[in-house]
Amino acid sequence: MFHNTKCECGHQNHAGTVLCESCGKPLDAELAGDNAPLEMRYDGAARRSQKANPGLIDRVWNFFSSVKIAVILIVITLLGAMLGTIYPQEGTFINFNDPEYYEDTYGLPGKIYYMLGLSHTYESWWFIGLLVMIGTSLVICSLDRVLPLYKALNKQQIRKHLQFITRQKVVYTGRIDDADTEEWTVRLGEQLRKRNYKVYRDGDALLAEKNRFSRWGPYINHIGLILFLLAVLARSIPGWHMDTYAVVPEGDTVRLADTNYYLKNVEFSVDYYSNEELPEELRDTVRAKKYQTKAELYECVDNCAGTQGEPVLEKVTEHDIIVNSPLSYKGLKAYQFDYDPTPKLKAVNPMLVDKKTGEAYGPFHLSITEPEMLYELGPYRLELITRFMDFTINEQGKPATKSREPNAPAFLFLVKGPELDPAGETFIYFPKQVDKQRFSQDILNRELAERIEFRVDSMEEVEISGATTYLNIRIDKAMPYIWVGAAISMIGLVMGFYWNHRRIWLRIDNGILSLGAHTNKNWYGMRNDVAAVLRRMGIELDPKSLDNGGNKT
Amino acid sequence: MKGKMRKPVQIVILIGVLLLGGYAIGKTLFVSGGAPKIGDKPPAFELAGLNGDVHKLEDYKGKPMIINFWGTFCPPCVKEMPEFQNQYDKWHSKGLEILAINLSEDDITVRSFLRDFDLDYTILRDHEKTVEKRYGLRSYPTTFFVAADGTIQDIFVGGMTEQDIDTRVEKLLQG
Amino acid sequence: MNWLDISSSAFIAAFFLYCFAFLFYVIAVAGRKWSNRKPEEHVRKWSRVGFVFSTIGLAAHLVFFFTRWAGAGHIPTSNMYEFMTFLGMSIMIAFTIIYLIYRSPLLGMFALPLTIVIVAYAAVFPQKVQPLVPALQSNWLKVHVTTAALGEAFFAVGFAAGLMYLLRVIDFKGTDKAARRAQRWIEFTLYVIIVIVGFIGAVFLFRGMDYQASFTQTTISYDKTGAESITEDKVEYTLPPIVKPYNSETTSIEPFLGMKSPLFEAPSWMNGANAGRKLNTVIWSVIAGTLLYGLLRLVFRKPLGAVIHPTLEGIDPEDLDEISYRSIAIGFPVFTLGALIFAMIWAEQAWGRFWGWDPKEVWALITWLYYSAYLHLRLSRGWQGHRSSWLAVIGFIVVMFTLIGVNLIIAGLHSYAGVDG
Structure with missing residues (x-):
């Protein structure tokens, strides 16, 4: 369809050129015969992708260089993203490992949702695929348009073809009575300069232009977006990204998974809103105002595998972690995520009471997690046989533990002492009162229960650990690039949307002024500019009358 | 351009x-999820045995082995242990190694528990669930069968009968 | 008189000023053809009056905002009431900016009712100042919410102008397929707007009557080990219960028009927090909106689109199209900055992740993708006029869903911590 690429002005154009690159004359015969406003996109230059005989690479290239395809990709991504919001994503749960969750909670639709993989929409191959395609489209679309546009804008001819001028969307033609048309043009140029236009003159032809930089806005925006997407991708480089949780009871030191760091929860505190601070309907409800973990971070310097006793730790930093203020050390960050205020039993200090004599021995310190193997109390000797964290009686009728969590701790001792079997007698002890009754401690201990008991005299003899803090441990080395990408993208958007590129061409032929103007956005402002300048030159007109139709973008 | x-x-x-x-x-x-699958190489670890001696996975390079995760709180794990001992007696001369990794329980629990058993195979002690997480464990017991070429040949989740173990070990030693 | 009292008085003042301003804009536009006056002069005079009133209204609204800020001790954008009033205020700011560029009184005729509806909708929610949970105590949050709302306000003005364009250009006398389809859809759009008005009307009507009903809902859930746990929740209704919560017993009910017990029970899959009540509210909104719509149809005896269409005659549709587009183009960077970039900065600070695919975040992204598709279609594919205006109208639905729908529907079916409707 584009046969004749040589313009009558003598310029040899590339295949696919709509308007002559030099004088702006419509090249296509059909287009030249028409009188409708011209399509000014990329100034009528050939887009890179338009080529006579496309091969495979050209075809792929053309596919991604099409704005239509880009919009279709955007719309599909948008619809896909919607699907992901129907039910909560797997990522919402700290540790998702229950394939039946969706069916149990939402029934059949939930089951289908899970089976289709929509429960992890945003990590699915097709969603990532769409993002990759959008990224590709961003690169190719931009590259394909910015170069011809740059060339077209970089070497503009001042005197344009008459048809080019009169077929712009903002047009004025009229008689100039001044004899010296060149002088008139100079004066008009002055007026345009006052409006911040750059003015180029060639006899009685003139080109005025302003804010060309705004044309680069979209491309800068796209560069920012590409950088952003690459930065997101970079997070999968090993060591660049980590995201785990640490559960640290008050007073404990916990190793941060996959790192050489240990974090100590020195103190955890919660402030609640007082009744005066709460509106009436919320009075007497518990609302956290602030919660804080006083944390210390340690680095392991020796025996980190824990194979030779305890690892050797060295304190590196400390910080009071609150919700908007994480602990930060060499790219590792610990964020306050949640907390569990339920106290946990840490240790008890019971007395051993000889029921016959009424004499009490002790108290002795019995830690739940790190008990001593042997306690000597007056004439008595307690040898720890074993300890159950979560006591139960198993199928064989033997005492066992149900889990690793200290839900129902129990201690089995071998007791030796006066009037007892010299080989010792077994005695089981539940530090928690509820467990004592639930598992009938006295029945389990049979006769020995008549002889001795462990008694905790006051609440002071019970050591309870404070709240447990839940911290989110993160490393994200891609963050700076993500922010840079976002910033560049934002700069591009502002350039592109809050300024617009305006151009005015005019020529005077035999006392007839032909003026055409073009902008990429905001025709309203363009017409006002032209009308204001013409008014200064003594031509009064309504800006609206400059409209040549089709002024919509 | x-x-x-x-x-x-x-x-x-x-x-x-x-x-x-x-x-x-x-x-x-x-x-x-990062959990090892059949055909993968088992994730490396370095753990203490019962006597405090350090065992690295690479020490067992080139040997067929069973990596079993167990805890005293898990009845099917406990039930398996004598069966593993039988298998160990039967196949150790052919090179089979059994590494039974305890699920980060404390000293007293593990020691007093093992007093009741007579086990010759290697018991290892995990620390703060590090290795357990690396192996992507979801339930216990879980057993990995690793062939001599260093790849995981089979993964069994749940308790196994002696028959279950036997057939898998035979397959392991053939390969 | 303390800050909060001044604040609520200013709010009421702003509301009525907006109503008057709307009236004057209508006079400005519709009164052009009145006898014995020059149309241009009439328009200039009345639109000036309208603009003065809307500007004073905005000033009162700003007084409301800042006195509430002073009274509450934190920026009033933390619950639904505060956010929606802020959105209304942002729309007025966006309107004022666009008005100063284009000086079209017609825009006032559409942007003001939009603001009025949004502000009235805000008043449906509890108005008490609430304390902030720790995650919300951040400066980035203030910047994020305000900027995002401003961006959305420009989209709202784009929607108003797009709707005007459609009402102006759709051929209401046409009988061919395309014309009929356009008529139907524009009528449907107007109907939806009236349903929202109906919702607000119903809530205030029954609030005025002090209506109350309550239910005890029993929820049975199973945990991982299969153990059953039963919870009982009290559900309060302020609208007569057509639908009661799933698996619930009536504790108290005031009879309404002879209705002494709920007619239906909500289906079991609606198991989220207050799902039954929300469903009941939706049903009431549709009933009230349909009644209102029917009444208007009876009064005018023709489709509402055809009623509005003649008042817009003589207005250049291309101006409307451009206002709609420009408004969106101005709003897009603001929205990008507020709803995405500032949101990411805040999320990074508070939770250590700049993006977490939370439904609200995803919908902000969907809105952004939608408007970027709009801009590409318009700038590169030449979608203008009809098509572009429809996109602007649909776009605003996406915006409203992001703001309200995500909290009401998604949070209603699941149990996200959301703002209760």
Whole structure:
């Protein structure tokens, strides 16, 4: 369809050129015969992708260089993203490992949702695929348009073809009575300069232009977006990204998974809103105002595998972690995520009471997690046989533990002492009162229960650990690039949307002024500019009358 | 840009897209959750045994082995232990190694528990669930059968009968 | 008189000023053809009056905002009431900016009712100042919410102008397929707007009557080990219960028009927090909106689109199209900055992740993708006029869903911590 690429002005154009690159004359015969406003996109230059005989690479290239395809990709991504919001994503749960969750909670639709993989929409191959395609489209679309546009804008001819001028969307033609048309043009140029236009003159032809930089806005925006997407991708480089949780009871030191760091929860505190601070309907409800973990971070310097006793730790930093203020050390960050205020039993200090004599021995310190193997109390000797964290009686009728969590701790001792079997007698002890009754401690201990008991005299003899803090441990080395990408993208958007590129061409032929103007956005402002300048030159007109139709973008 | 530069530029960009995009999509397909699967190499570890001696996975390179995760709180794990001992007696001379990793329980619990058993195979002690997480464990017991070439031949979740173990070990030693 | 009292008085003042301003804009536009006056002069005079009133209204609204800020001790954008009033205020700011560029009184005729509806909708929610949970105590949050709302306000003005364009250009006398389809859809759009008005009307009507009903809902859930746990929740209704919560017993009910017990029970899959009540509210909104719509149809005896269409005659549709587009183009960077970039900065600070695919975040992204598709279609594919205006109208639905729908529907079916409707 584009046969004749040589313009009558003598310029040899590339295949696919709509308007002559030099004088702006419509090249296509059909287009030249028409009188409708011209399509000014990329100034009528050939887009890179338009080529006579496309091969495979050209075809792929053309596919991604099409704005239509880009919009279709955007719309599909948008619809896909919607699907992901129907039910909560797997990522919402700290540790998702229950394939039946969706069916149990939402029934059949939930089951289908899970089976289709929509429960992890945003990590699915097709969603990532769409993002990759959008990224590709961003690169190719931009590259394909910015170069011809740059060339077209970089070497503009001042005197344009008459048809080019009169077929712009903002047009004025009229008689100039001044004899010296060149002088008139100079004066008009002055007026345009006052409006911040750059003015180029060639006899009685003139080109005025302003804010060309705004044309680069979209491309800068796209560069920012590409950088952003690459930065997101970079997070999968090993060591660049980590995201785990640490559960640290008050007073404990916990190793941060996959790192050489240990974090100590020195103190955890919660402030609640007082009744005066709460509106009436919320009075007497518990609302956290602030919660804080006083944390210390340690680095392991020796025996980190824990194979030779305890690892050797060295304190590196400390910080009071609150919700908007994480602990930060060499790219590792610990964020306050949640907390569990339920106290946990840490240790008890019971007395051993000889029921016959009424004499009490002790108290002795019995830690739940790190008990001593042997306690000597007056004439008595307690040898720890074993300890159950979560006591139960198993199928064989033997005492066992149900889990690793200290839900129902129990201690089995071998007791030796006066009037007892010299080989010792077994005695089981539940530090928690509820467990004592639930598992009938006295029945389990049979006769020995008549002889001795462990008694905790006051609440002071019970050591309870404070709240447990839940911290989110993160490393994200891609963050700076993500922010840079976002910033560049934002700069591009502002350039592109809050300024617009305006151009005015005019020529005077035999006392007839032909003026055409073009902008990429905001025709309203363009017409006002032209009308204001013409008014200064003594031509009064309504800006609206400059409209040549089709002024919509 | 000159016309003749165009083709190379296109090719470079498309190859770049193919590599980066392929990597991004491939990641979603092949790495899920990080748990080792059949055919993978078992994740490395370095753990203390009962006497405090250090065992590294690479020390057992070239040997067929069973990596079993167990805890005293898990009845099927406990039930398996004598069966593993029988298998160990039967196949150790053929090179079979059994590494039974305890699920981060404390000293007293493990020691007093093992007093009731007479086990010869290697018991290892995990620390703060590090290795357990690395192996992506979801329930206990879980047993990995690793062939002599260092790849996981089978993964069994749940308690096994002696028969279950036997057939798998035979297969392991054939390969 | 303390800050909060001044604040609520200013709010009421702003509301009525907006109503008057709307009236004057209508006079400005519709009164052009009145006898014995020059149309241009009439328009200039009355639109000036309208603009003065809307500007004073905005000033009162700003007084409301800042006195509430002073009274509450934190920026009033933390619950639904505060956010929606802020959105209304942002729309007025956006309107004022666009008005100063284009000086079209017609825009006032559409942007003001939009603001009025949004502000009235805000008043449906509890108005008490609430304390902030720790995650919300951040400066980035203030910047994020305000900027995002401003961006959305420009989209709202784009929607108003797009709707005007459609009402102006759709051929209401046409009988061919395309014309009929356009008529139907524009009528449907107007109907939806009236349903929202109906919702607000119903809530205030029954609030005025002090209506109350309550239910005890029993929820049975199973945990991982299969153990059953039963919870009982009290559900309060302020609208007569057509639908009661799933698996619930009536504790108290005031009879309404002879209705002494709920007619239906909500289906079991609606198991989220207050799902039954929300469903009941939706049913009431549709009933009230349909009644209102029917009444208007009876009064005018023709489709509402055809009623509004003649008042817009003589207005250049291309101006409307451009206002709609420009408004969106101005709003897009603001929205990008507020709803995405500032949101990411805040999320990074508070939770250590700049993006977490939370439904609200996803919908902000969907809105952004939607408007970027709009801009590409318009700038590169030449979608203008009809198509572009429809996109602007649909776009605003997406915006409203992001703001309200996500909290009401998604949070209603699941149990996200959301703002209760």
